[in-house]
Amino acid sequence: MIVAFCLLISGLYRVDSQLYATKTLRPRLSRLLRPSMALRARPNEGEGAPRRSNPYFKKGGVVYIEDFLPREKFEKIQEEVSRLEPDFRKEVGSIARGREGMVAPKNSCVHSILTSKEVTQQIVKEIGTKVFPADFPIEIRRYTFGGRMRWHEDDILYAKPQFEAILTVENKGSLSKTEWFQNDGTISSVSSRPNSLLVIKAGEIRHRVTPVLRGRRTIVKCIFTTTLKKAPDFQDQMPEYN
16 A cells, blocks of 8 residues: 555656646747847856957857946947938948938047957957057948838958948837848848947948838948958048938
8 A cells, every 4th residue: 555655646746747848848848949149148258358248159150238338338439420410411322222321420438438448359360360459440321211222241441351340329119120141051141230330341241220110220341350461452442421
């Protein structure tokens, strides 16, 4: 009798354990197998490292980081971009549509913050390549309603491919995304949030910007390079606004 009772209890325990494991593991497995791209927290890299709770990923040669700049520096950039807005002009000679902007003045905080030693060091750490700010103009760009950019790879401006860094200044419900092809042919995407940084290596990553369906999206594009030796068509790639 006692043996039978023990066997009964043991069997119930095993069934209960299996049910518990199924309930707890199934959601975890569904998250792992879900096709959409999940943002993950970066591991702690020791004292003095950038905050690792920021949503972050490296996927298909693209690096994406949220809360990239300290709040006070990002707010300075927002204020400067807002102040410069009356000087925005339609972009000329670009594959983008519905985009306006300007070259950031060298005496602006947009230029000084994004070419600072601190920002450069953080980008070097994220991409694993020793780079420095390029001598190509920093651009402030705004996508208005319908604004988009077709599939393309960024033109190589230097003797070695540069890294293009995109800081999102505002994205007011635009529903616009940056999409790119991974090595296996699949497409990944992200709807970049204000104060996020997206880094793409020129000449390697085919990507596009989907149309702005409402509101607007404003970014700052700056370039980091390993050399200042120019590609033959460097001057032809200079931005034009009219």
